[in-house]
Amino acid sequence: MSVRRLAEKQPDSFAFTPENQAWAAKEIAKYPPGRQASAVIALLWRAQKQNSYWLSKPAIEKVAEMLGMPKIRVLEVATFYTMFNLEPVGRYYVQLCGTTPCMLRGAEGIKAVLRKRVGEPGHVTADGLFSWSEVECLGACCNAPMVQINDDYYEDLTPESFAKLLDDLAAGRAVRTGSQIGRVSSEPIGGLSALTSLYGSDGKGAAASHDEKPGA
């Protein structure tokens, strides 16, 4: 966390695409009249997505205008939440989880890869492909260490697999999202060690218990 300012170089204008415009209208309509400001985070989020993952000054002003809010109120929201990027980011924006579980499972190694490959947090590589920042817990502790790249999670990383992941992204090769060691969501890595069968050893417990209706 540090002082957050709008980027120095700003585009001249911002306009939602027709689809996003329609989406925004739907979002605003969710709230009763006079409460349109409630849609501010949703609209800022969509504006950021449309604008290569960062919020420009014209985008903030556009959202303020759409919601009838004072500009400063929208700026307050945009600077409060770190999920809003106020500076341009790389095409692949890596958010590295550095909170305790990931750290214990080797996030420092992932960080070293990022430093070597991309540079300091916030720095965009010369080819415009990568930038990264360290974030707090992203809620995938079972699959630590992990990163979020744009909208996807990449879990169970090792420095080697992560470096390869970055290489694949840079080369435009297909990558797999989620766990990088092939497990499904957060299943145990070495296969099941408990609940190996359903409802007892004979596997009939389920049917039996199912038939026992109270009062039957």
Place this chain on the structure above:
Amino acid sequence: MTKINIDGKEVDVPAEYTLLQACETAGSEVPRFCFHERLSIAGNCRMCLVEVKGGPPKPTASCAMAVRDLRPGPNGEPPVVLTNSPMARKARQGVMEFLLINHPLDCPICDQGGECDLQDQAMAYGADSSRFAENKRAVEDKYVGALVKTVMNRCIQCTRCVRFVTEVAGVPELGAIGRGEDMEITSYLESALSSELQGNVVDLCPVGALTSKPTAFHARPWEYTKTESVDVMDALGSAIRIDSRGREVVRILPRVNDAINEEWISDKTRHVVDGLKTQRLDRPFVRIDGKLKPASWRDAFAAIAAKVKAASPKRIGAIVGDLATVEEMFALEGLIDKLGSPNIDCRQDGSKLHPKFGRASYLFNSTVSGLDEADAILIIGSNPRLESPVLNARIRKRWLKGGVQVGVIGEQADLTYAYNTLGAGPESLAAVAEKSAPGLTKPVFVVGAAVFTRADGVAILASLAKAAAAAGIVKNGWNGFNVLHTAASRVGGLDLGLVPGEGGLDAPAMVRAGALDVLFNLGADEIDVEPGAFVVYIGTHGDRGAHRADVILPGAAYTEKTGIYVNTEGRPQFAERAVFPPGDAREDWSILRALSEALGATLPYDSLTQLRAALGAAHAHLVRFDQIAPADSAALTAAAALGGAVDRAPFRSAVADFYLTNPIARASRVMAECSALAQGRLRQAAE
């Protein structure tokens, strides 16, 4: 009413009171930073922590907890609040230590020093030293306009300023960006604030983060001589405190007066002070060969006497400006009367308001505090935001409370509240008269002074009175017919009857070329005197009036004389003197008294006391200070019958540039800067 035990003292308070208010009722002092009586509750400074029994078992922010939120004891005893228990003391000390962690130790160079809440409360409730050894936070200073200087390292994020500009001023331009330790108060990308009330954030700031830019590093608060007085920048008569040091007025602050300005004043009221020092007329001048040359009082009087003797009484006249006290207007009236002239007018803007239509026709009859009860407000031909920003904040306050309809007939402007537009010109008044609004108990009209300056002013008064009668503005026990004047002297002048006598000329007629031989101009700077007349200007600043003058007699500004001002409600208020007039300048009444002797028409008083006695004998209500003499609303019924043809031209506000409405403001560098910023905004908005 609910019983509550505060520090062992049982008090009975309304259930909706906050604990902080209840503590104050009980006489227990609770420190606070973010809480302010006239702003919403934020509860973020945590300085007002108290211990409660019957509530959460932890220190409680007393500003944000209501009396009704506390439970009674097991046997029905009233809840207990302790403001000075070990728990409360320790909690406050902890909060204070946290607040001081990031507060710089720059008190010796801080303008707030000596009137700083943080300083005072650190002494009273803090610990003697800090355990914080790390680096303090550093925050960039922000530009927020010409009036407020920021030193953001000192900010404790109480958000009073944010709440003030959002709620009271109605111009949500300040905000807190970032979060946590990195939270910063700023305007949007450091643009200048556009509020006419922004100076008040300096008073609200409990630390030295927001200080007054024009008076930065001028003086320490304990060096000032503090004089309680009355503002003359508009006709509201806000209560002010003039802080002077030596011979110079350094700053002007508001005083609390719930009947008028609550505790706000406009930026013009506050920051016009540097105009009191520049462009001043500090000695008499006489025009010789077309050039104004310094002269002695004797020579100046002799020059006037020569002209007056040569003129026939009918060719002598007097116009009174906007900043004159009742006393000097009374003296001028006496002088003109003695000279045998019927030509006198206190309405330099050409207003058709006249005492003969009755006092109710030119007062703010509902009173300013009466606006709080109004259930419908129709603003006619006025932009109250420019004509009286503090009154506008009062209307906004009423609007925020809800249950009120606000309508405007006239210019469309950002008034900081929503309103319905009912028309642009006088023809809309007839529509109001036809469409009676049922269910309204206390509707008011707020009529701008400018509507009466039109050629059809009398007819407009008649149609206003008609509409007022039809809309239930004037009825038994309620008179909501409100004229919002812009000149501080106007109601006083009308109460004195400073209007042309039988066959006399009014102000626009007097200034016409060749209308008069001698014109006494008592500080009227908003009117152009055409060539011909010999003009005697009694005033303070080298403004329009002085440029046209043939003789200049230097007078005293409102901070330099005692005097009575009658505000737009008809409330006579007494203004005290803070400093003396510069150089040879004298108090205006004494100039007129001396001049009367030189003209052989000596006024019958030698001191201000005698003058006031004479004034009291002639107009008893003008010396009963702070009391509004009731105006008979029957006058409005009579006015409705005046009739006359109404022009269809749309109404215009009396004030185009808020910051430059009088000679003192026009002499002020600070006001010029504010005006330039405001004009820049207007241009930008037009593009």
